[in-house]
Amino acid sequence: MSYTTTTVDSDDGMHSSIHNESPAADSISNGCRSRGKGSVLKKGPWTSTEDGILIDYVKKHGEGNWNAVQKHTSLARCGKSCRLRWANHLRPNLKKGAFSQEEEQLIVEMHAKMGNKWAQMAEHLPGRTDNEIKNYWNTRIKRRQRAGLPLYPPEIHVEDFQWSEEYTKSNIIRVDRRRHQDFLQLGNSKANVLFDDLNFAASLLPAASDLSDLVTCNMLGTGPSSSRYESYMPPILPSPKQIWESGSRFPMCSSNIKHEFQSPEHFQNTASQKNPRSCSISPCDVDHPPYGNQHSSDMMMIPDSHTVTYGMLPTSKPSFGAVKLELPSFQYSETSAFDQWKTTPSPPHSDLLDSVDAYIQSPPSSQVEESDCFSSCDTGLLDMLLHEAKIKTSAKHSLLMSSPQKSFSSTTCTTNVTQNVPRGGTLIKSGDYEDSQKNLTCSEITIPMQLSAGGISSAFAGNVVKTEEFDQVWEPKRVDTTRPDVLLASSWLDQGCYGIVRDTSSMSDALALLLGGDDTGNSYMTVGSSSGQTPRGVGSCGWTNMPPVWSL
DNA sequence: AACTACTTCAACCGCACGTAC
DNA sequence: CGTACGTGCGGTTGAAGTAGT
Numbered sequence: 001m002s003y004t005t006t007t008v009d010s011d012d013g014m015h016s017s018i019h020n021e022s023p024a025a026d027s028i029s030n031g032c033r034s035r036g037k038g039s040v041l042k043k044g045p046w047t048s049t050e051d052g053i054l055i056d057y058v059k060k061h062g063e064g065n066w067n068a069v070q071k072h073t074s075l076a077r078c079g080k081s082c083r084l085r086w087a088n089h090l091r092p093n094l095k096k097g098a099f100s101q102e103e104e105q106l107i108v109e110m111h112a113k114m115g116n117k118w119a120q121m122a123e124h125l126p127g128r129t130d131n132e133i134k135n136y137w138n139t140r141i142k143r144r145q146r147a148g149l150p151l152y153p154p155e156i157h158v159e160d161f162q163w164s165e166e167y168t169k170s171n172i173i174r175v176d177r178r179r180h181q182d183f184l185q186l187g188n189s190k191a192n193v194l195f196d197d198l199n200f201a202a203s204l205l206p207a208a209s210d211l212s213d214l215v216t217c218n219m220l221g222t223g224p225s226s227s228r229y230e231s232y233m234p235p236i237l238p239s240p241k242q243i244w245e246s247g248s249r250f251p252m253c254s255s256n257i258k259h260e261f262q263s264p265e266h267f268q269n270t271a272s273q274k275n276p277r278s279c280s281i282s283p284c285d286v287d288h289p290p291y292g293n294q295h296s297s298d299m300m301m302i303p304d305s306h307t308v309t310y311g312m313l314p315t316s317k318p319s320f321g322a323v324k325l326e327l328p329s330f331q332y333s334e335t336s337a338f339d340q341w342k343t344t345p346s347p348p349h350s351d352l353l354d355s356v357d358a359y360i361q362s363p364p365s366s367q368v369e370e371s372d373c374f375s376s377c378d379t380g381l382l383d384m385l386l387h388e389a390k391i392k393t394s395a396k397h398s399l400l401m402s403s404p405q406k407s408f409s410s411t412t413c414t415t416n417v418t419q420n421v422p423r424g425g426t427l428i429k430s431g432d433y434e435d436s437q438k439n440l441t442c443s444e445i446t447i448p449m450q451l452s453a454g455g456i457s458s459a460f461a462g463n464v465v466k467t468e469e470f471d472q473v474w475e476p477k478r479v480d481t482t483r484p485d486v487l488l489a490s491s492w493l494d495q496g497c498y499g500i501v502r503d504t505s506s507m508s509d510a511l512a513l514l515l516g517g518d519d520t521g522n523s524y525m526t527v528g529s530s531s532g533q534t535p536r537g538v539g540s541c542g543w544t545n546m547p548p549v550w551s552l
Numbered sequence: 553a554a555c556t557a558c559t560t561c562a563a564c565c566g567c568a569c570g571t572a573c
Numbered sequence: 574c575g576t577a578c579g580t581g582c583g584g585t586t587g588a589a590g591t592a593g594t
Binding site: 043044045046080081084085088089131132135136138139142143 | 558559560561562563564565
């Protein structure tokens with residue numbers, strides 16, 4: 001970062017040169033609007049002189065109207081910069097120095113409750129700024145990650161705080177607006193898997209109404225989720241080779257989350273044992289090779305953060321896709337996940353930590369997009385999804401209740417089979433609308449969506465998941481590497497999953513294929529597979545877009 | 553002492569929202 | 574009603590500081 005920059009750019013960092021030619025448009029420097037043509041705004045660290053000028057200004061004029069600072073003083077700083085400087089460093093009663101233990105505790109609790117709402121947290125910490133809190137938290141994340149500690153201490157029951165109705169709603173709205181543009185930029189492919197995942201999540205859980213709210217919230221990247229955390233999610237994944245060799249299915253498909261779900265019966269039986277709102281995840285039974293000896297903690301998710309708890313990386317193997325297809329404990333466990341993590345022995349794991357570090361330093365760029373993908377539905381779509389989820393869940397419910405464990409397990413297999421094997425493959429042409437409701441039976445799950453040229457709209461196309469595959473043993477098959485989605489996934493494996501960019505060409509090609517569309521401008525998106533063990537769409541498998549259904 | 557790796561934190565950026573015109 | 578502006582927020586960046594070798 002060069003703080004010596006004195007650019008005078010066009011609006012919002014577009015860095016064009018029109019600012020001097022348009023009388024209406026003030027000069028803008030990297031998002032800061034400056035008054036007067038060609039004025040040069042200083043960037044970088046503030047000098048004491050500048051501080052003095054700003055303090056004087058505030059004394060005279062009070063806070064606010066920051067853009068006027070430049071007019072009334074000799075300060076060559078944009079209003080934004082002035083506000084930031086004042087708020088973070090110059091305003092009175094600022095507390096400097098390290099956070100006290102009480103403050104730290106409060107931050108942790110607040111974060112568990114509200115996520116990355118730094119400004120809100122700052123309101124509860126007099127003298128502290130949002131920036132300070134944010135920095136503290138980010139540092140904490142790294143520290144605890146390195147130490148192999150969970151993000152939240154055991155005494156913090158994240159689930160106790162989360163998903164308050166108002167919070168959820170407010171965040172859905174906010175993030176929805178914020179992410180919409182990102183979504184439009186993503187093209188259609190990712191939205192496809194968005195619904196894919198949502199569909200699965202909704203269809204596999206018994207409490208449709210409750211679930212759909214939560215799932216949708218999370219799928220939209222809302223709630224107390226944190227892309228920041230997502231950035232710290234470690235690539236604790238087996239290599240593609242490992243995946244092949246292990247016979248495991250594609251490891252990072254978000255639908256794997258379903259493994260975390262407790263059976264309806266179990267859930268009901270145990271619900272009363274704990275705080276009804278407590279839904280933290282306890283370890284599931286993982287005892288099958290090739291990951292038989294791995295600890296379930298490997299795949300613990302922090303409900304708040306969409307995050308695999310990197311803190312527990314020291315466990316044996318990458319696990320995400322290797323969880324036994326068996327029901328996890330969905331109720332709160334007395335031996336909390338955190339406790340488990342803490343007591344988890346730490347075998348050699350330098351490779352994993354290295355990966356984590358690499359990941360931190362060079363998070364795959366695709367993360368953001370994928371995260372955004374889930375954050376980008378408009379509210380109309382949200383309602384639609386909720387409705388859809390409920391319907392599907394109802395349809396599934398009888399199956400699940402008749403043999404919960406079996407059903408769950410089977411459904412999981414179905415997911416694998418349908419998504420990795422051609423039979424369930426469906427080519428979705430965006431712009432088509434198929435009323436999935438009509439197609440919905442106990443043996444089919446239809447994923448609703450439609451993407452229009454202008455972005456996403458509330459409509460459905462079909463992605464059919466056939467439950468006739470129940471109980472079928474999944475076998476790895478060869479991937480049709482000519483398929484764009486395979487290329488995408490492959491490329492993603494190379495880049496996003498492991499934080500290592502090996503070759504971007506395949507990704508580009510795949511994207512071109514996927515997003516290029518046909519002559520009519522419609523884009524095709526493959527949802528199912530056409531051959532072999534095809535990873536699901538790239539969006540469905542990103543760490544960042546895994547629907548945190550586990551937070552239920 | 554020199555170098556490297558790592559951490560901290562100030563500041564920037566883009567986006568979203570509210571309001572005035 | 575649309576646009577411009579002011580402001581706030583959350584995420585990201587990189588210079589400076591620190592620790593380790």
